[in-house]
Amino acid sequence: GGSSDEDGPIKFGMLAPLTGSEAAVGPFMKNGAQMAVDEINEAGGVLGRQIELDVQDEACDPVAAVAAANKVVSNGAVVSVGGYCSGATLPTLPVFEKANIPMLIPAANSEDLVNEGLKNVFMVNATGSQQADAAAKYIEKVGAKNVAIIDDTTSYSTDIAKATAELLKEKGVEVQSSSVTPGESDYSSAVNKALSITPDFIYWTGYFQEGGLILNQVRQAGYTNPYMVGDGSVSPTLIEIAGADVAEGALATMTQTPDTIKGAEDWIANYTEQFGSEPGPYSTQSYDAVRIAAHAIEEAGSTDGDKIIEALEAIDGFEIFSGPLKFTDRHTLSVGGFQILVVENGAFVLKDNLQ
Amino acid sequence: MAMLEFTDVDVHYGQVQALRGISLSVEEGEIVALLGNNGAGKSTTLSAASGLAHPSAGTITFNGKDISQGKPWDIVADGLVHVPEGRRIFSTLSVLENLQIGGFLVKDKTLINKRMKRVFELLPLLEQRKSQQGGTLSGGEQQMLAIGRALIAGPKMLMLDEPSMGLAPLIVTAVMEVIREVNEQGTTVLLVEQNARAALKVTHRGYVLENGVTTVTGTAAELINDPRIVEAYLGA
Amino acid sequence: MTERNVLLEVKDLKIQFGGVKAVDGLSFTVHEQEIVSVIGPNGAGKTSAFNCISGFYKPTSGNIILQGTDITGWRTANIAKAGIARTFQNLRLFPDLTVLDNVRAGMHLYGGQNFLDAILHTPRFKRNERFLTDEAHRWLDFVGYEGPRGVSVSNLAYGQQRLVEIARALARKTPLILLDEPGAGLNHGEKAQLLDLVRRIQALGMAVVLIEHDMGLVMEVSERIVVLNFGKEIADGLPADIKANPAVIEAYLGRDDDEEEAAQIAADATQFGIGTSAIRTQKPRKEGKE
């Protein structure tokens, strides 16, 4: 890596889904990252040079993602700050590895990403098993005995669902797992199935689009107990889809977001001013990924891949939205894991930090 | 004024020229035969009149109206109806439905019923087979249906493309008889035939088409006695 | 003619569609190298009988025996393989294939190459393809086809397509060939050549079963004629007998008192060299009103 000219802008590559089934999230990531880039550039850049963001469409498709990865590499990126779909991000790992480009993956969070133990891969989002821990902990805490877990058959969602189910079963909780196909409107079959065990807790581990629909449909079917969603569903749109009254009281497992952090109002305001719309899922993580990368380059004093990786591993206490940053040996987040949010007055707010 | 008139008409299929400046006319009340070898352009002539193929040069008029570039449906509405080569029966529609389709442009139900009755008188077989799928009729039966279907439209002029093809001798006579009767009841007819002998028996006049142009024309009697025709189309 | 072996035997063949008994107890035999015509009114069941024999329809009952083997109900391809070739009443060529390829398709069962030969372009493959091409040309020459050969058949005029279809069937080199109305849509001169062609096919050693409505042609070329009506056989015999058979005249040829018709048949018959006492000159219709 590190092929940027010595005095031209430093290039940050970013893969995000701009088309395809996950197209909705792409712009949130892109804007979040752009915001960080603009802020850093305004403050004088990195190593005295400006940063340039190179966003390429991964379409949540492995082939497109590999092409996009090669494109950002060929364009001379020194770090990668993208990756939303785990399935599409996985095959890009060797591409970046060969080019010795550090990856700060802001969203994709399958354990598989770090299982290979590649030294250039860092995860800015918490992993699925961390999330499952949080979910199981909370479910146990509220004393639920009959839990229905619904996933959407994507790797992200089934990972969390399976891990949570296992943890709960160990604790003697009755768990019923079911799956739905994303992209549809009517989930009454899944709802019926979930309700057939008269659950006292439902956990949805997929994305906000289906999450909102299912929430609405379980409530219509007369279910009144807690309904919790995973981080892929934490979005104002979920509340809209479910309907504000219906969504009231819904829970979520989530890393910290601007909404839940005191003092982040300014950040939201800035974002909204700059892009004309509110931030959404993974705006903050993308923003942080850029900042972490810039910080590491500054620390390393170089755009050389190995040096950046060293600097990343050395980071301790750099403030990001999820708290002070330090990477574990596996290059995952060590602190600032998951907490529980609740919908109150039409917005997700902190309910329980699980400490 | 002729009912149907071709003046120097050319028709091309892509690069292939099928008609090369053809001129002919059919007077009201006549039965006119169009004879010619395979590929001479007989079917193309009918297609040009019915709007399926458009001339690249020349004009075609029907009752004085230029129909050279007309749409097939307008031409049918004007009263010029084409019974095509190969019959083109709607195979999964019943015989009755096929007949009804013939009256697509006729909005008056009683008129359709009246014509239907007449067709059944003329072609009793169709009444027996009313509900059979058109596509399962035998070749001869289909030909009957095709003619019957055209009659429901109440044509002023009927163009028939090889109606005797594949018909048993008795039926050929019967079909020719039907054609004659239709004509006698006031419908003008342009008849394309390979079976020149059968055709000339019922027609008033005829044209011979060769290679996209008309070469010989005359009354039926003249044609029957023309040695060129005898040799090529009738046999010694 | 000397005694010939039985080639095809159709026994009490029946096929029914819903209420329609298309073929209703048909029996006849065809000998080697024989020319048999099947005639009958439209809808009599001639084509249906062909379809049963060649395997396109499964007969409701009855037997079809080819060279001693009962082939009733066999798959079409297997019947074709057993030794029957046919043409269709409404041409069934492969429209987008060239004339030559259409005829080569008739030689599908010749073998002589496998797919590895083709992929590797082995000499064996090249030899075989050249052989097929030569054969195709030979058959096209045989039927007297004079049109272009390297173009799609869909570009050809109707008459040419008919010939290609016959060439394709002949190329199959079967002992029996079924021709369904090969003369339809041909004019007088063309029919004369068709007649000659049928005889030359016979001379090759094939038996021909012919469905045809042109009585001149039928009477001239057939050794034997089978007459169907309403799916039943009403006569089976020599042309001369058939012509005189009252049932046939009633059902198919037309009554004696139908002057014009009789005249035409007679005229046709004469013209193909069949003697008749009933020749009358035909009267063309008088010119119409004008």
Add this chain to the structure above:
Amino acid sequence: MLQLIWDGLFVGSFYALIALGYSMVYGIIKLLNFAHGDLYMLGAFIGFTTLTAMGGVTASMSIVALLITMMVSMLLTGGMGVFIERVAYRPLRNSPRLAVLITAVGASFTLEYSVAAIAGPNPRVFPIRLESDTLNFFGARITIAQLVLVGIAILLMVALNAYITRSSVGRAMRAIALDPKGALLMGINVNSVIARTFFIGSALAGAAGVMAGAYYGKIEFLMGFVIGLKAFTAAVIGGIGNIKGAMLGGMLLGLLEAFGSHFLGGEWRDVFTFSVLILFLSLKPTGILGERVTERV
């Protein structure tokens, strides 16, 4: 059990409504109109825009507003269907069938991503939502809204079926399907009949789009894709080209899915449905009501 059946039928009526358009278009020009599902999506977005434009009115008289919206949406999607036929399909009427399949996919991409470009890739939420009391029918939950929607769907389907089988235009449609050139010779204005078919089929999809938007609340630019495939499947199960078949096929598919996901789990549902479909077609190769085309040789 009853609940399963009802849920299946409810979803099935959406499938049926969309399958109808598929089947009609297929029936007449033998085209698998891949853009059809996207017309459903377009219908939903037009509905969204209309309702948003009506603003305050909607709150007070939601049913009336919804019916008006549905009319508007049916008109506009119908028009779009006609427009697509005119520019993307008609020029290829005499070309190989698969060529039109490709332009249909082209039209589908264009519709999807144009909507994404105009309305954004994010899901939108319908301004009004059909919420109503739940009836308890022998243990099955049935909402009034569901009943109303199924009622509308059945009404539309019955009307259409009568139109196709009884009217002379319907007969003309079938005639064109069998032999367009022959139809021309009968004096049928083939272009206008085909355009009319597209209008009706697309309008039905548009209606389904509005209904889905109002009932489920969420719409987004790819929402037509999955349901388009389902409708295609339903149309084939029923016997493609057959109107009643499309309805039956839609309902049956809905039921299959409901039972499949209940007994085998959602992740195996489509495997189950498609296996049944394949098995069924192996036994009855033309679908439930597909006509056996007796090709004479």
Add this chain to the structure above:
Amino acid sequence: MFAKLKQQSFAGKASDGNPLTRLLNSKYMGWVGLGIALVAPLIIATNYALNIMTTALIFVLLAAGLNIVVGYCGLLDLGYVAFMAVGAYTAGIIAKSFELPLLFTVPAVMVMTILAGLIIGAPTLRLRSDYLAIVTLGFGEIIRITANNLTITGGPSGIYGIPGFSIGDLDLDQPVIFYYITAIVVSLLVLAAARLSKSRLGRAWRCIREDEDAAEAMGIHTYKVKLLAYIFGAVWGGLAGVLFAAHLSAVSPKSFVFLQSALILMAVVLGGMGNMKGVVVGAVFISLMPEIFRDLSEYRYVFFGLLLIVVMIIRPQGVWPTRNREPERMEDVMDAKIVQEARA
């Protein structure tokens, strides 16, 4: 014997045609294509370029395989990508669990894809056209969903970290080398498929495409011959799957969605069904299109869609359709050769 008049309209046309047509139909065009493929890396050798060119080549192989099924045999297959999935998963699973170089999995892949072709083909081939389409689509989905649900296939994240082609110290996975391997394999298979079409089997396929009943009357066992088309198509698809697995080093269900099948079909139709050269062009076009329009990001599919419509309307038979022409007479060809030789 019959009408002679047809001849003049064709006379002379069979052999000439305008120079462009003649050039396009020259048998050297295949070599030109191969030449372009071999020279390309010398002109643009960034990893990005190599990557998309390799992807394009694999796509070409897929289109060539589908062309056998759809273009030659006329069987509409909307689930073709299933064969690639079978190939890729078989290769991936075996290579990963036995730590084998991918090349050694090819025999197993062949067996599996032939089996897949048989399984998918057998029940479906009695169906005609569009019923076949939905059934193949169904099979495609069944295979994808099954892969998504099973553990042996790695579930939704699939299999990753698949070893490449490298054998021992021989590094065959460098982008350039891998590109050339792909180019050679794909060219050979494309050539083989093209040659098949001009053989007895190919002719039988085309007969079936044109008229199944008439084909039966020729003694062509349509069922077996169609099954063979499926099997050949499956093997080509499976081999494309092996290359795919090696190229991405990962296989996941996301790569085998219906849209992929639709895109391959588009390549075939757009290029010119049945004509291998056209299909190659179509495949290159379809696979490079999203990359060419990459900078339009979210708008690229709008353009892609419009372009598809425009291209098809301008060239309804495909960009480079089959031209059903062959020399009129062997003698003519021979004569021409003799004349040429005499001149030389």
